[in-house]
Amino acid sequence: MVTTGGRTESRTLLQVFRSADEDIKTLAGSTPGETVALFELLMAICYASKSNPPVPETWLAAVENRQPFDLAVKWLEDQPGSSWDLFHPTEPLGQNSLLAPFMDAHAVGPAQLVIEHVGDYNQFFDHHHLVHPSPLTAERAFRAMLTQHAYGLSGRARISGKATLGDTITNLATGRLGARIRVIALGETLGDTLRLNLAPTARRGTFNHTWTVSGLPRRGFQAKPDGRPVDGPADLHSVLGRSILLSPCTLANGETGVDRVLVGAGELLAPLPDSLVQDAVYTGTGTTAKPLAPSPARALWREAHALYAAVADRNKRLDLYHRLATLADRPVSLWAVGLVANKTAPLSWLSDSFPYRPGREEDLRHAAHTGSQLAEYVAVSLVKAAEAARRIAYPNPKPADKKLQTARFDARPEHWAATEQPFHILLDKVVAGACVAESLQDYGATLAQSATVFLERRLDSLPANARGFQARADALRTLTSELSKAKAPDQLKPKESGREHHDRHQHQR
Structure with a gap:
């Protein structure tokens, strides 16, 4: 066909x-x-x-x-x-x-x-x-x-x-x-x-x-x-x-x-x-290096940095990625396919395409790696927010029930499903020659805004009473705090207005 x-x-x-x-x-x-x-x-x-x-x-x-x-x-x-x-x-x-x-x-x-x-x-x-x-x-x-x-x-x-x-x-x-x-x-x-x-x-x-x-x-x-x-x-x-x-x-x-x-x-x-395996993408280094394998827990876009690393590190051996780097300024797509299985039972096919342009290897690797890290940080922040809601909504839980109770408020599934498109937009911008730092800033802002929306939708199931209001407030406060911490990636932190920037510097002085 x-x-x-x-x-x-x-x-x-x-x-x-x-x-x-x-x-x-x-x-x-x-x-x-x-x-x-x-x-x-x-x-x-x-x-x-x-x-x-x-x-x-x-x-x-x-x-x-x-x-x-x-x-x-x-x-x-x-x-x-x-x-x-x-x-x-x-x-x-x-x-x-x-x-x-x-x-x-x-x-x-x-x-x-x-x-x-x-x-x-x-x-x-x-x-x-x-x-x-x-x-x-x-x-x-x-x-x-x-x-x-x-x-x-x-x-x-x-x-x-x-x-x-x-x-x-x-x-x-x-x-x-x-x-x-x-x-x-x-x-x-x-x-x-x-x-x-x-x-x-x-x-x-x-x-x-x-x-x-x-x-x-x-x-x-x-x-x-x-x-x-x-x-x-x-x-x-x-x-x-x-x-x-x-x-x-x-x-x-x-x-x-x-x-x-x-x-x-x-x-x-x-x-x-x-x-004979010219397309293989390896994870790990040295004796621990092994071909990238399909995973039911990780979408292919979350491993895109490994693919771009194969192109950026092309001096290691002559392979597909070494040849692609000689194509002058011509863009191509890298189509990745894998079969996810549970031991002997096939579950689903994974496939995704990633843009590539010779000369942009390091920028693409940086964007893909940072983009994946930002998504991971948001996911961790969302589960912390879900736990904050659970502690208020269920003050005396049985230990065996905590996981399901937290899952009620855990917006990570929505986050992972919605992040694929912004991630690909990020890569498309980099391939087109956009500033990597600015593109990552826009990507991070999108993830932070979406995370708040997804968490709020999960919290809508809380009852309209004092405990429900407190659980909602604590969860949203936790998410905001996690995304604003000193250790949080800068791309996820809310941008300061000119007045806020001036006041902060005056206070520091």
């Missing part, structure tokens, strides 16, 4: 590469993760067809000159049709045909192919919905399969190892993108986006068309194998993270669909070198 001038439509792979710089703006999956999975497929084709620059010195010219994707088109045209057949009897695209003898006896409904529909993989829970044979279209099944290869969660597969390929086929490992934030630099067109993200290397690697036809060694399923080394970026971006087999059916409209599937463990990879 691609977006062209605001419309979403389907295109063949050949059409995508032929029109990548003409009318195709972006890819459009049904979820952020599915969109990333489609992008990974195109990246793998680019590497396999040698459409990426061979050396770093030619990367910038390829981007600026809009190097066409003629090599990718020719590579696809030269591929035998069987290589791209989703339902080939022995070489199905992206699948493991070794599962074919077990389809009739063990396959279940295609819902388990879709990450968002599976729920917890734990085989001891009731998963009757996964057995239902309600079919998927072939296109939907293909996109869901790509997403599983990249983002599939760990757990126990709904497949019998003893009755199929071996005991370890039930042990699902976390997909290569399932535990970290994937960052993609977005350009003006799909072609521009591909060129921005294609790393310069002469070692491209092997494209994984299917499990059984490949020069790469495949694992067995009798025992857990060691992870195999990746032979290049084409291999990585097309790796078969699951053993999947789709069973075709005819839909009511006469088109081909999928009504049953088998899903089991797929490839296990050895630890990847930095050269």
